[in-house]
Amino acid sequence: MPVGTQGTVKSVTPEALETLGARIILSNTYHLYLRPGMEVIRRVGGLHHFMNWPHAILTDSGGYQVFSLSALREITPEGVRFASHLDGSRHFLTPAKVIGIQETLGSDIMMPLDECVGYPSTRGYVLSSMSLTTKWAEASLQARTRPDRALFGIVQGGMFGDLRKQHAQELSQHPFDGFSIGGLSVGEPKGLMWEMVEATVPYLPEDRPRYMMGVGKPEDILEGIERGVDMFDCVMPTRNARNGMLFTSRGPVIIKNARYAQDTDPLDPECSCYTCRHFTRAYLRHLFMSHEILSATLNTIHNLHFYLSLTRNARRAIDEGNFVVYKKQLYDKWKETVS
């Protein structure tokens, strides 16, 4: 799903997102909690109204940003204490408070506060962190006042396959509406990441969605789907778009390359997005070199279209029973890299 850090998916209007067919976005609780703050969100009746997004919103717990962005972090059994990266103001978030914030936002799919363990970590540290995450997950279920909004459990367990299995089994005992696979893509080798996914998925209930957090490249999405993952989020399509890295049916394109200066073909001749229907590679390169805001907008529209088509076509391939063929065809085409 597209990621909206500051209550917007960067560089595109909600109207453009809707046209692209996006039906769920991720918003960052940490950012919205600090700015603009909960008072104004409450006053307008929630995040859907604030940002004019009529479809689903998934919110994270804010925990990840506390650890990656804020200062003076301290974990206690009750929650996390930190100082805002914006103004240094002090805050203390508990599992219950984090659910309260997400309910105020009006989130459709909420995440409980958890600890995303770094890589590498010792088995001892992972074990004790895992038990804290379980305790917080239970407290989150208790704190929920809106049973009509989904709450997921987040599976941790570091890079220990048996702990992944244990945590998946533990959390599956609880009435979560879905399950996130957390603590991956934190610097570990790619092979180890997939081992951990494989150690987790079989122990999650088949009738509830599995969500791999913060992943990933197009090939990661396909690998995850093949292993039973249903949901993904990543800044890559939008961030790379702003940096001029575009995903196409023939592999990635670095639009600033001089080879595109006189190239009057569409970015991706097989793509039907607004950008590819109306503009040449030469124009997209020109906008990028001129630091035009429209560059970010047109590139983002294309990259989001690419990801949304990738997953839409994957769903269809699964329905038709030929996902493996679909995946192989894409890999073969992406190998003809054009950038």
Add this chain to the structure above:
Amino acid sequence: MPVGTQGTVKSVTPEALETLGARIILSNTYHLYLRPGMEVIRRVGGLHHFMNWPHAILTDSGGYQVFSLSALREITPEGVRFASHLDGSRHFLTPAKVIGIQETLGSDIMMPLDECVGYPSTRGYVLSSMSLTTKWAEASLQARTRPDRALFGIVQGGMFGDLRKQHAQELSQHPFDGFSIGGLSVGEPKGLMWEMVEATVPYLPEDRPRYMMGVGKPEDILEGIERGVDMFDCVMPTRNARNGMLFTSRGPVIIKNARYAQDTDPLDPECSCYTCRHFTRAYLRHLFMSHEILSATLNTIHNLHFYLSLTRNARRAIDEGNFVVYKKQLYDKWKETVS
């Protein structure tokens, strides 16, 4: 008309411009000539194709940017020599070359090379500059190979009413398709600017459009219309939008002001643009404070809508014979400044 410096009206897609009802944009010859250069524009079949704009394009001569942006400027009777502000490369533009560039761009309304005289300037300097501008205007008419594309004459004359009259009469002898009033809004007092407009307009043919270049604020547009001007261009609606200064039916709004932090009203309750129909002042302030690209896009949509409505309603008021009432009503409302 909206101004597109780098082959784009900043922060908005051509689709959004079209929805706003814009039917003519200005593109800067100087910028496009230096980057991306004429070769790619020629290859895609002109600027309309390059930027995907199916409606009218007016191009300036590039002379203004040569004087305001480039280095090593030198005027000779044959043209202007300068060094690019991008890479220092040397260029020499003649009246004929400037027409050739605009014909390659596929401009619908072309401007001849002229000298925009600074303020203040001596009568002697203005007189000799004026005669050069006339010579270049005649050379431009000679150089034109596409009579289906309009070419305007540009009236100069500094801040001397009699010279303005003289130059308007001189240029009116030639078969230009319209007339620009140049060399205004260059630092002179506002009253003097209108004196010069009043000294020019009566000596221009009634059956051809008059275009006041580089102007201006909403009230300047109304004052110009009242004095017989038909066309305007200005970066103000788009540049101010990016800086968070928004035009509304009650006067300007500086969106970063803290008073808007909790303000759940639309930016302008009387406005029907996409931005005002879907977002609150609090959200627009939040986007601005968060340096979001969407801030520039939503603000630009609103400001362009404001200017396009202003002129659309002015045309209707003129048709209905009550322009003076229309102008007074707007002034009365703008006085209730809300920013």
